[in-house]
Amino acid sequence: MPQLDVDGVALTYDDEGPRDGDGVPLVFIHGWTANRHRWDHQVEHFARNRRVIRLDLRGHGESSGSGARTIAELAGDVLALLDHLKVDRFTAVGHSMGGMIAQTLTLAHPERVERLVLVNSISRMTYSRGRGLLMAASTLVPFKLFVATNIQRAFAPGYPREEIREYIRASSATPREVVMTCYGAMRNFDILDRVGEIRTPTLLVHGYHDIQLPVSQMLRMAKAYPDAVVRIVDAGHELPLEKPAELTAALDSFVTGRA
Template identity: 30%
Template structure:
């Protein structure tokens, strides 16, 4: 059942649930090539709200809650490979024979797996602050996985999120960007997710390696990074772009790890430029 939730420039954002796959998702736009958005670890589908409102004018957009996040069931999809299979099933179930795949952080790792496993499905690939080969990221990104203390630190992070949740829930999805309000909103969402499921997925993220397989990617690819990202820093993004044949590299100024949330207009402009220069059909 469709539930219209927002209207801007004739773009309606609707909430849906795929019963068989247990996937909650947003849909926007009724014509043009299909874009599938995959968020990162601990995030949520509404992170793409501003992008959906803009790109929905010219594309059919789908933003998924990853398994174990938002309203999506984790089931057995607690590994990057299993999540990639689920995303491909979602696309096939919706009759999407070719897609533009946009993956952020952990979603970037999933997007790479989908592209390598089902190259006929993915026509264009955009990797945003992507945690591809996460084992190469700074050592502090693995804090939650440290023996003895990691689990306690993670649960403390969720407790902090619950403290700020009343404030975070008041921040609209279209908040105009910045650092503080987006962080409060993200923290309030993270506090509600099942910690054990998230923990299993995080372990899989750091165990998943693309390495030399990246050179097998043959679709037009955009690698985007936030200028001030300390999790998947620009050096990590540049290495990723160098490994994928013909990949474009773009940096979003004054952005941390979530340019679609912190600099939504700059993010959408950069993504549109990439799509305009590598159209489908």
């Protein structure tokens, strides 16, 4: 797999699909403790006809480095990769923390983002009571228990337990420093008062059963967006894993202008 050195950090990425395909490239950005393979279903679908780019954020997956202290730092990594690949205009697709990164990119470079897709993401980090208590206790419980509890809560009731255990194992491989530093970056993220500046066509897809970032918070954000389409799906916070086909269909309709 190719890597790009950004200030001593090796970013692992995939760049697939035809360069002269349909529409601008799609750039997929994963969330906290995840990796670029969260988007396997979407990449398999879209890379048949258009260029698709995804990366492991610093400290995640197969990328090196410690966690970024701000969402803007992570956005800078994504932008460095796109500049390296000579991608000027693109559609940004971000899940959870990745959606925060995508919004930050759009505010900083509106001329480069053709469309914006936010999956289970928000513009101001406001925790539910349960999540707030969990985060407050994060320094008091064993790290693996902290990660496991977060991942367990991310899935809607009924999702196969063995699959959840696999994702817990993968997330637990993310270094503690990366997990906690990126958590701090999300905790401090707040652009709700600025999203009205985003004139980019936007799709907001959210799981109805998301207790990590409740749908009520997304709807509060949606009111501030001047040009947004909202889709609510019967899923939890991990929509790309729980309902991959539904998410792919929603993305396909949106990026082709049918929704």
